[in-house]
Amino acid sequence: MTADSDIHAHDHDHAHxxxxxxxxxxxxxxxxERLTHWQAMEIAVRELLIAKGIITAADVRAAVEAMDxxxxxxxxxxxxxxxxxxxxxxxxxxxxxxxVTELGIEMAATKLVVVENKPGLHNLVVCTLCxxxxxxxxxxxxxxxxxxxYRSRAVREPRAVLREFGTTLPDSVEVRVHDSxxxxxxLVLPERPAGTEGWSEDRLAALVSxxxxxxxxxxxxxx
Amino acid sequence: MSDALPARFAPGARVTVRRMAPPGxxxxxxxxxxxxxxxxxxxxxxxxxxxxxxxxxxxxxQPLYRVRFRQRELWxxxxxxxxxxxxxxxxxxxxEPAP
Numbered sequence: 001m002t003a004d005s006d007i008h009a010h011d012h013d014h015a016h017x018x019x020x021x022x023x024x025x026x027x028x029x030x031x032x033e034r035l036t037h038w039q040a041m042e043i044a045v046r047e048l049l050i051a052k053g054i055i056t057a058a059d060v061r062a063a064v065e066a067m068d069x070x071x072x073x074x075x076x077x078x079x080x081x082x083x084x085x086x087x088x089x090x091x092x093x094x095x096x097x098x099x100v101t102e103l104g105i106e107m108a109a110t111k112l113v114v115v116e117n118k119p120g121l122h123n124l125v126v127c128t129l130c131x132x133x134x135x136x137x138x139x140x141x142x143x144x145x146x147x148x149x150y151r152s153r154a155v156r157e158p159r160a161v162l163r164e165f166g167t168t169l170p171d172s173v174e175v176r177v178h179d180s181x182x183x184x185x186x187l188v189l190p191e192r193p194a195g196t197e198g199w200s201e202d203r204l205a206a207l208v209s210x211x212x213x214x215x216x217x218x219x220x221x222x223x
Numbered sequence: 224m225s226d227a228l229p230a231r232f233a234p235g236a237r238v239t240v241r242r243m244a245p246p247g248x249x250x251x252x253x254x255x256x257x258x259x260x261x262x263x264x265x266x267x268x269x270x271x272x273x274x275x276x277x278x279x280x281x282x283x284x285q286p287l288y289r290v291r292f293r294q295r296e297l298w299x300x301x302x303x304x305x306x307x308x309x310x311x312x313x314x315x316x317x318x319e320p321a322p
Contacts, residue, residue: 111266113289128252155254159303171304177294182250182287182312183269 067140072210074105075137075187079213080205082114083192096187100137107136107185115178116189117218122169124162124215125178125186126154132180134187138210145214155179165216188215227268227284228315236262237321238290240313248276251317259321260292263310271314285314 035043049055078100082089092099096112112134115123127133128151133141144150153161158175162168169175178186190212196204211217232238242257250272265288270281294307301307 113266128254129250155309156298157302158307173304175303175307176291177307177309179252179309179311181252182266182272182314184266184287184289184312 067135070135070137070139072138072208072213073205074139075134075210075213076205076208077201078103078105078137078187079189079208080201082189083196083204084201089189092189105136110183110185112137112187113178113184114187114189115176117191117215119191120172121174121176122162122167122215122218123176123178123186123188124154124158125180125188126151127180128152128155129181132185134185134213136185137187138213142210162216165211167217188213190219193220226282228286230265230268230286231315232262232265232286232288232318232320234262234264238262238288238318239321240290241317241319243317245273247273249273251313252311254297255290255292255311255313258292258297260290260296260311263289263291266312269314271316285316287312287314288318289313290318 046060050057050060078092081103082092088099088102091102092114093116096114097107099114100107100112110132115125117123126145131141131146133145135141150161155177158177159169162175180186190208192204193207196207207219209217209219212219237259238261239259240251240255240257244256265286268284268286271285272281274281289310290313291308291310293305294301294303294309295305297309
């Protein structure tokens with residue numbers, strides 16, 4: 001204790017420049033809890049696969065990097081294309097997997113279903129059982145999408161959830177929730193905002209947020 | 224697809240989700256068991272995830288449907304509009320013709 005205190009006092013005798021000690025730094029708790037059963041299992045299986053020469057550490061790193069590199073910009077490109085090209089929109093609604101493959105996006109093991117918002121219909125996506133999400137188009141899901149609160153409330157009181165995201169819909173609009181329970185992944189095709197006639201695909205894509213493709217918000221052109 | 228079971232239900236068919244609770248890995252949420260809806264579309268045939276979870280082949284493949292339910296059918300006190308709906312993917316072996 002004495003030694004630690006001395007070291008600590010010594011550190012603080014030197015000016016840190018930005019640190020006047022009036023406002024302590026917020027610190028994030030160290031993640032030094034014991035591994036959960038499944039964390040330990042993941043490490044064990046990964047190390048075994050590498051030890052047996054089935055995959056390499058570089059394969060794992062590359063897969064993580066590829067996962068982290070995907071962003072909602074991919075989905076926004078798909079939406080902007082559908083808004084600009086009626087024939088593409090038809091293909092996207094008929095077979096989402098094939099239509100995004102045209103743009104160089106591979107859905108891997110799952111199939112894509114695109115659900116279209118219309119004047120009398122608003123779509124909302126959830127996975128009540130876990131966190132199924134169109135990662136190939138939107139990247140990793142936000143934390144709230146995986147929360148127990150969103151997963152249970154989106155099916156039980158979707159209009160209240162939508163209001164909390166600032167999306168208040170009249171009763172004349174049907175709210176249709178899609179529970180992503182199995183082999184399909186869902187992307188909402190939002191309505192194209194009014195006043196965007198003649199816009200380029202790039203300009204349109206900038207209006208399309210991640211949340212509007214999950215269905216908790218609607219895009220507008222005020223941005 | 225000779226390794227797939229034939230589809231029993233056509234789009235629009237009224238179906239009831241079996242009210243059962245076998246042990247193991249299930250992809251049928253509790254809140255729709257015993258509930259009646261309409262087939263929205265056939266999604267294709269997929270290996271049964273209840274078998275895949277235990278490293279079994281899951282064959283023959285099960286037809287997978289999207290079934291549309293009225294929210295009021297699921298939650299008697301549902302607070303939204305009467306025409307609000309929910310769609311859930313359900314494998315054929317969980318479905319029977321609605322009475």
